[in-house]
Amino acid sequence: MKKKAIVCVDDESIILDSLGEQIRNMFGNEYLYESAENAAEGLEVIEELAEEDIDVLVIVSDWLMPGQKGDEFLIDVHKKFPKIVKVMLTGQADESAVNNAINNADLHAYLTKPWSAQDLEKVIKTGLVKIEKYGSDE
Template identity: 55%
Template sequence: MSKLVILCVDDEEIVLRSLNTQLKEAFGNTYEYEMAQDADEALELIAELNKEGIKIIIIVSDWLMPGMKGDEFFIKVHQQFPETIKILLTGQADESAIQRAKEEANIHCCLYKPWSENDLLEIIKSSLDKL
């Protein structure tokens, strides 16, 4: 059986590196970790992994990115993969965008930048319990 994937999407490389490090330290080799720098790259990666039969179980995505915003991205993902757990990570999302993501993409939660590593890991652990 292939490993399960946690996907992180953010246009800032330093954020992706930080998320990758925190997740690997917390969960080790239990999961595979994929990174994308915008929503379009993430959608391509999701399609590619899905074609290979690899399941993405959690997506952590920024809201403010070039091109597609995080709420729009999560709505697209939710239409194809409603079971994927979606966590919005933002420093700039407005309340209407967060509400839209909750209503139309069923996001698990919204975590604000700068995030606490403990909060991030607790949110991910609680979402894993729902699988």
């Protein structure tokens, strides 16, 4: 059986730790959990997992990060890996960024910080259903 992963990208390690803990509580060892502290590192992690024949099913990305904003990052991810479910976190509601990600990166959902574990679980699980229905990048 092919390994599957969820990747989170945020420039704050406390956020990555929280996301990782919540995802592990939701899914146990069903999915690998990987994290990155910026967009460039996030894309590198996704590409490395793909090279190792591991399917990245979901990516959760912060919007406001140094170097490249989350909507731009998710657009880059979408160009290379269009079937990954993309979720954006935002501490500051930026309607134009959300619309940019919806229109150009097939954004599945966005959550405002602070988010609830229940909202994160609902968003990820509906994204996984979407993949089951339409297939992954295999």
